[in-house]
Amino acid sequence: MKLRALLLLPVFGSLALAEVPQPADPILAAMQQELAREKSDLVIPGMLRPYFIQYRLEDIHTYDAIASYGALTRETESHQRVVRVEVRIGSEISDSSSARGDGSLELAPADGDPAVLKYALWSATDDAYKNALRAYATKQATLKTFQSAPTANDFTPAKAVTLVEPLATMTLDRDDWKHRLIEASGIFATSPETRSFAETVQYSSASISALVVNRYTVNTDGTMLRRGYSGYTEGVSVGGQADDGMNLGRSNGSVATTAAGLESDAALNKRVIDDLISFNELRHAPIVDAEDYHGPVLFSGDASAEVFNRLFVPSVEADRPDIGTSARMQGAYQSSYKTPILPTFLSVVDDPTLRSFEGHALLGAYKVDDEGVPVEPVDIVVHGKLMNYLVGRQPVKDFPESNGHGRAALGQSAHSRAGVIIIKSSEPLSAEALRARLLALAKEQGRDVYSVETLGGELAPRLLYRVSPDGKRTLVRGAVFDELDQRAIRSGILAAGGKPYVAQQVGTVPGTTIAPELLFADITVKRANEEQQKVPYYPPPALPKD
Amino acid sequence: MATELRRAFAELGSAIEPVASSVAKVGERLPPQKPYFISYSVADAESVTITSQYGAIMNSNETHERTADVQVRIGSPAQDNTHDAHRTSALTTMALPLTDDRAAIERTLWYATNRGYGKALDALEKVKTEQQVRAREEDSSPDFTIERPQVDILPPEPPLSVDRSAWESRLREISGVFRQYPNIFYDTAVLQATHETDYFVSSDGTKVAAPNHVARLIVAARTRASDGMDMFRDETFEADSAGHLPDQAEVMAKTQAMAKGLNDLRTAPITEPYNGPAILSGRAAAVFFHEVLGHRLEGQRQRGDEEGETFTKLLGKPILPEFLSVADDPTLTQYNGSPLSGHYLFDDEGQPAQRVQLVQDGVLQTFLMSRLPIAGFANSNGHGRAETGKMPTGRQGNLIVTSTKAVSDAKLRQMLKDAARKQGKTYGLYFEDISSGFAVTTRRSPQAFQVIPLVVYRVYVDGRPDELVRGVSIVGTPQAALRSIVATDDQPQIFNGLCGAESGTIPVSAVAPAMLVSQIETQRQAQGTARPPIVPPPPLDEAANSTSSPKGGR
Numbered sequence A: 001m002k003l004r005a006l007l008l009l010p011v012f013g014s015l016a017l018a019e020v021p022q023p024a025d026p027i028l029a030a031m032q033q034e035l036a037r038e039k040s041d042l043v044i045p046g047m048l049r050p051y052f053i054q055y056r057l058e059d060i061h062t063y064d065a066i067a068s069y070g071a072l073t074r075e076t077e078s079h080q081r082v083v084r085v086e087v088r089i090g091s092e093i094s095d096s097s098s099a100r101g102d103g104s105l106e107l108a109p110a111d112g113d114p115a116v117l118k119y120a121l122w123s124a125t126d127d128a129y130k131n132a133l134r135a136y137a138t139k140q141a142t143l144k145t146f147q148s149a150p151t152a153n154d155f156t157p158a159k160a161v162t163l164v165e166p167l168a169t170m171t172l173d174r175d176d177w178k179h180r181l182i183e184a185s186g187i188f189a190t191s192p193e194t195r196s197f198a199e200t201v202q203y204s205s206a207s208i209s210a211l212v213v214n215r216y217t218v219n220t221d222g223t224m225l226r227r228g229y230s231g232y233t234e235g236v237s238v239g240g241q242a243d244d245g246m247n248l249g250r251s252n253g254s255v256a257t258t259a260a261g262l263e264s265d266a267a268l269n270k271r272v273i274d275d276l277i278s279f280n281e282l283r284h285a286p287i288v289d290a291e292d293y294h295g296p297v298l299f300s301g302d303a304s305a306e307v308f309n310r311l312f313v314p315s316v317e318a319d320r321p322d323i324g325t326s327a328r329m330q331g332a333y334q335s336s337y338k339t340p341i342l343p344t345f346l347s348v349v350d351d352p353t354l355r356s357f358e359g360h361a362l363l364g365a366y367k368v369d370d371e372g373v374p375v376e377p378v379d380i381v382v383h384g385k386l387m388n389y390l391v392g393r394q395p396v397k398d399f400p401e402s403n404g405h406g407r408a409a410l411g412q413s414a415h416s417r418a419g420v421i422i423i424k425s426s427e428p429l430s431a432e433a434l435r436a437r438l439l440a441l442a443k444e445q446g447r448d449v450y451s452v453e454t455l456g457g458e459l460a461p462r463l464l465y466r467v468s469p470d471g472k473r474t475l476v477r478g479a480v481f482d483e484l485d486q487r488a489i490r491s492g493i494l495a496a497g498g499k500p501y502v503a504q505q506v507g508t509v510p511g512t513t514i515a516p517e518l519l520f521a522d523i524t525v526k527r528a529n530e531e532q533q534k535v536p537y538y539p540p541p542a543l544p545k546d
Numbered sequence B: 001m002a003t004e005l006r007r008a009f010a011e012l013g014s015a016i017e018p019v020a021s022s023v024a025k026v027g028e029r030l031p032p033q034k035p036y037f038i039s040y041s042v043a044d045a046e047s048v049t050i051t052s053q054y055g056a057i058m059n060s061n062e063t064h065e066r067t068a069d070v071q072v073r074i075g076s077p078a079q080d081n082t083h084d085a086h087r088t089s090a091l092t093t094m095a096l097p098l099t100d101d102r103a104a105i106e107r108t109l110w111y112a113t114n115r116g117y118g119k120a121l122d123a124l125e126k127v128k129t130e131q132q133v134r135a136r137e138e139d140s141s142p143d144f145t146i147e148r149p150q151v152d153i154l155p156p157e158p159p160l161s162v163d164r165s166a167w168e169s170r171l172r173e174i175s176g177v178f179r180q181y182p183n184i185f186y187d188t189a190v191l192q193a194t195h196e197t198d199y200f201v202s203s204d205g206t207k208v209a210a211p212n213h214v215a216r217l218i219v220a221a222r223t224r225a226s227d228g229m230d231m232f233r234d235e236t237f238e239a240d241s242a243g244h245l246p247d248q249a250e251v252m253a254k255t256q257a258m259a260k261g262l263n264d265l266r267t268a269p270i271t272e273p274y275n276g277p278a279i280l281s282g283r284a285a286a287v288f289f290h291e292v293l294g295h296r297l298e299g300q301r302q303r304g305d306e307e308g309e310t311f312t313k314l315l316g317k318p319i320l321p322e323f324l325s326v327a328d329d330p331t332l333t334q335y336n337g338s339p340l341s342g343h344y345l346f347d348d349e350g351q352p353a354q355r356v357q358l359v360q361d362g363v364l365q366t367f368l369m370s371r372l373p374i375a376g377f378a379n380s381n382g383h384g385r386a387e388t389g390k391m392p393t394g395r396q397g398n399l400i401v402t403s404t405k406a407v408s409d410a411k412l413r414q415m416l417k418d419a420a421r422k423q424g425k426t427y428g429l430y431f432e433d434i435s436s437g438f439a440v441t442t443r444r445s446p447q448a449f450q451v452i453p454l455v456v457y458r459v460y461v462d463g464r465p466d467e468l469v470r471g472v473s474i475v476g477t478p479q480a481a482l483r484s485i486v487a488t489d490d491q492p493q494i495f496n497g498l499c500g501a502e503s504g505t506i507p508v509s510a511v512a513p514a515m516l517v518s519q520i521e522t523q524r525q526a527q528g529t530a531r532p533p534i535v536p537p538p539p540l541d542e543a544a545n546s547t548s549s550p551k552g553g554r
Helices: A002-012 A026-041 A114-144 A174-190 A195-200 A265-284 A301-311 A431-445 A486-491 B002-029 B084-090 B102-133 B164-180 B248-266 B282-297 B409-422 B479-483
Strands: A050-068 A071-089 A104-108 A162-164 A203-219 A224-241 A247-256 A293-299 A346-350 A378-382 A406-408 A414-416 A420-425 A449-455 A461-467 A473-476 A479-482 A493-496 A501-505 A511-515 A518-527 B035-053 B056-076 B091-095 B151-153 B184-202 B207-224 B230-239 B274-280 B324-328 B356-360 B398-403 B427-435 B452-460 B467-469 B472-474 B485-489 B493-501 B504-512 B515-524
Touching: A026 A050, A026 A114, A026 A203, A026 A224, A050 A114, A050 A174, A071 A114, A071 A174, A071 B056, A071 B102, A104 A114, A104 B056, A174 A195, A174 A203, A174 A224, A174 A265, A195 A265, A203 A265, A224 A265, A247 A265, A247 A501, A265 A473, A293 A301, A293 A431, A301 A420, A301 A449, A301 A486, A301 A501, A301 A511, A420 A493, A431 A449, A431 A461, A431 A493, A431 A518, A461 A479, A486 A493, A486 A518, B035 B102, B035 B164, B056 B084, B056 B102, B056 B164, B084 B091, B084 B102, B091 B102, B164 B184, B164 B207, B164 B248, B184 B248, B207 B248, B230 B248, B230 B427, B230 B452, B230 B493, B274 B282, B274 B409, B282 B324, B282 B398, B282 B427, B282 B479, B282 B493, B282 B504, B409 B427, B409 B452, B409 B485, B409 B515, B452 B472, B479 B485, B479 B515
Parallel strands: A162 A224, A293 A449, A420 A511, B151 B207, B274 B427, B398 B504
Antiparallel strands: A050 A071, A050 A203, A071 A104, A203 A224, A224 A247, A293 A518, A346 A378, A346 A420, A406 A414, A449 A461, A461 A473, A479 A518, A493 A518, A501 A511, B035 B056, B035 B184, B056 B091, B184 B207, B207 B230, B274 B515, B324 B356, B324 B398, B427 B452, B452 B467, B472 B515, B485 B515, B493 B504
């Protein structure tokens, strides 16, 4: 049986925009059989029939392990299957769907019993159809209370697509990784570089998380998909408090499509030591000035990718506007079509067809989106001007067609989401040139400037350096940024580097952002003024002597 | 064995040390706010859970977790940081290393204790302020009881071993029963097996390790009548280990009977309003006593400002007919040879389990006490129970109802008919099964403590066969029914299950004989209006034996 399966796979491993063959995969076959039955029979006499039904089965396999202080504290694995059924009533012009996305979920059998799978689909379909009927009536009534019609249709037609990819499987040497995590989380107490300040390390943990998803999709367009993805995330987190009580921490990790793509054992240990050393440096670092700074800040590629993920990406993902408004969509760039949103030397493309970049296999890559639409590269920003949004099958004004960006989180409906965002400068500077430019500004303005290596959540700097005109770098702590917003990226970027940083996340929808270093002209650096918690009430237990 | 013993000692030793050091050192730095009590409660639990539906496995997994509940109390037993609404301020929960790494365990406990101390300080300030601005409390009892230290280190549980593939096959067969019932739109058969060792150390000298193991097989199903009324049945099998659960033939027979019963219920006539005599089966009476009496006798309910009705004024007074007595006895592992799931050796505050006579000859004697005192009761009686991660409160273990006025089943049935006839009724009601938050339902709202009849028959006085009815709901406060119990049968039945309340979900048992109640008022329940499925279900028999894994599968 195993041999036959292997022989069969390459036959379906290619993308075919043709009629639906009889699927060899028993799951897809069961899904199609139930879909055919529901398509012909599902109607309450006198009520509307569905005009679109989509079935998606998700086979979700996760593994997580966490170690703390050099000992394993958690190891969990789960494997389950969920079906999601989407039913649309009405027509593509106006249907039962809401901005949130609609559908019904059921657990599906883990052991692939096709009869039970069909039963779960049947039950979810019944539920989804009834909900859709109610939603359609409510929505049509609501629309009547508004003066103007919606600015776009509710749904876009799509051609039938067949794509059956090999199944994704989890490949992870668990014992090896557990060993690595135990070692990494215990380094604070054992490494000669960190031993001297081990007492001040209040937490030290390391984790590995693996997610392998296989998605099976069939819909009434005739589309049939079997696609999988894998995401492996490794992370460490160390931290504690400065003597004045300020919470300080370092946490970082690597993300890859295979376990082998994660950082090596040696690199992981080195990173932990670096994190511990920088935590200790932060503890002794001066607090940022009490008075605000407004001026140049150089962002590393890592920090720049974070800035774009927060300020840019969500605003080019076209989400449906609130009902009754004449807006094109949600977000900051809803009325910025063909206008400048970045400096002229920057262009941005989303290219999920790019499978790897400088040796990194990209998490955001895919061929066909979760709504059955093949994806092509999209030029979002060309020489600073916004030329395209990322669109799924819920169109927005001026963008009536999907460009293959309908992507779904696990168990959720598809929304417009980016895949592989690449920010590129037409006038890239080398790292040295960029640094020289920063120092020139410092000299010109006769003061210290700032350079940021990494950001924490909410765009707060984690490793921020004050840089004097002569190039001396001083680590500071306790700062937040202000006025780091869409205006700053539109008209406040002076220059960009040429060395792209690849930021990947498994997240709810896997994605990649590739960004260069960016030099901002005018960012505010403020003191955080957060409440400082008490330092430990009593010292930690003595570390074992070795 | 020896390794395991060393492991237990290693863990306990490391746990005790930080307790001592934290009491000493915290005290040094902040003399007025030295904690007066710290405890570490560690649950080391291994479990296997396998879920099936319609003959297919939906989920099958194994877990091993060690969780520490750290309690820190500041102030004094008379008034501390847990007062009133701040009860959870004493508790900090954290995952512990799964291996016996002493340094890592100690440091984790330190981290949790340090955090917990900060929380406790903050809460104590709030408590003090609130006391200044409020009127005098009705119950001015202290916040914590003073107890004698307990020391008892029992050997830990051996590693859990469950033949998963054998159980997966069994569960497929069990839940596969429902394939013959297309109108049962939800079913599940779940195996849960747990081995747990609970460690408890405290600054007042208690040091306890107690093993605990249980296996549970739950079968539940749901259907909907054509008028939209939902109906539910469940069957729970309990044993000390998966190997001791009833054999497959017995489980299959009970599952088949349950499926058939539920299917019959779907088309049973709907009840009419009724006010007259009824019998509660032993199982139904057990659930009824657990919900209606047991929960209301939990100590903390007699205390708070928000608890509406208290039993404090009824102490020493009759609350049941004098032929009934009620005890809660967690020291029992079984009753007439059947396992009881409310059994434990030490409660979650390190106190030894005790038999407590709650009601003697109808007269209320005492309450289920944790270490939270109430007026008139200054000590725990070993009923402080909680799910891991929650603050313990007074809870039930094995609630046992006994009767001195027991008659045979046949006699009780005759008494029902006689009573119905006397009241001018053509029938009396027989409650075969009732449900509550007790069973596998997801309802966890603690104030509910309501009972929902699941299976009710009309017992006709003229000798016609009993008739199943659906949609029965009990009107008014169910306590009224407790006083109108006339007699019981002589065949006590056991109900094992999980009970949810403020301190989480815990295993409990209730044992009671069938009871004749002279007066119970029922009406038709408020029912769902959901329309039954539009398209008939896909056939479930076509692929009953094709459970092989898919091509190219995992």
